[in-house]
Amino acid sequence: MLTTRLLRFTRLYSSVSSSFKIKDGFVDTIGNTPLIRLKSLSEETGSDILGKAEFMNPGGSVKDRAALFVVKEAEEKGLIKTGGTVVEGTAGNTGIGLAHVCRAKGYKCVIYMPNTQSQEKIDLLRMLGAEVYPVPAVAFENPENYNHQARRHAEKLPNAVWTNQFDNVANRRAHLETTGPEIWEQTDGLIDGFTCSTGTGGTLAGVTRFLKEKNPKVKSFIADPPGSVLYSYFKSGGKLNERSGSSITEGIGQGRVTTNLQQDVDLIDDALYISDEKSIEMVYRLLDKEGLYMGASTALNVVAAVEMAKILGPGKKIVTILCDGAYRYQSRLFSRKWLESKQLLHAIPEHLQKYIILP
DSSP states (O other): OHHHHHHHHHHHHHHHHHHTSOOOTTGGGSSOOOEEEOHHHHHHHTSEEEEEOGGGSTTSBTHHHHHHHHHHHHHHTTSOOTTOEEEEEOSSHHHHHHHHHHHHHTOEEEEEEETTSOHHHHHHHHHTTOEEEEEOOOOTTSTTSHHHHHHHHHHHSTTEEEOOTTTOTHHHHHIIIIIHHHHHHHTTTOOOEEEEEOSSSHHHHHHHHHHHHHOTTOEEEEEEOTTOSHHHHHHTTSOOOOOOOOOSOSSOOOSSOOHHHHTTGGGOOEEEEOOHHHHHHHHHHIIIIIOOOBOHHHHHHHHHHHHHHHHHOSSOEEEEEOOBBGGGTHHHHTBHHHHHHTTOGGGSOGGGGGGOOBO
16 A cells, blocks of 8 residues: 555656756647546546646647647658748637747748637737638538648748648647546546547547557547537448538537548547537536636537546546637627527526626
């Protein structure tokens, strides 16, 4: 018993002492985020609901990891040199991560994004010095999709690279080499389940692969919002239905299986469909009960973790991703007019509506 406690103390001390060392600029501060036990939800389910606090990355989201790794890969392959330009198509957070990384490394940054994304994200990207092109949101098959426009833009420039986050497996590698190992160490390997939503697929695939290699008994569930085909894809045994509908969540949901996700599809044990009503209620509950000011994608992930805990039974450790804070979406998520326009006001319990402070 004493040896076990000493070993845990040594690990904890090593981890804490490492996190307090002087960091070498922005890039060196990415990762090693805390794992937070969500007290009220853990008590409700009888399992430990644990959130990986990715909002504590220096750029404010889980996408800082992917941003760093896709740029590092471009450098390693000689695709970009000093003074070059990084171009990406993104719903926002990868772009924000890239804008930070580019500032730190001395590159120009060009971002194409769907014009359905929050104004806070667009403004922040421009404040960080990125050149931003909000374009109509159309399907990936359409040549005017924001990803294809980003690729064509990069092809026209000298010393430029399109980082292609959706199908560049350096994205997945970021989570295979950092996020997964961190979760394993923080839980002392005592993890029963992992769940999160997916946009590019990098986080789900990389973390799942690492955890399954450590312990094949660890369960992995994909969490999917309305308007995405991945829930039906997994439930139908691999049939890609036509995409329809939409969600209030930004940056997650897909109409296809990306390259990042493709090679790890068989490792996913199940899929959970999470409605916008459940996600918006959890946004407010996390604020009220946990003091966490989270975005809708994070809330969706937490709902999925709770549902996974109910499926697996009590006494389990379930980990999910706290993607980013609500600051990038507050003009929508905490606006009475916006909530009414999305027919979501009724989903927020009366006692939590005190947090709706915007008209």
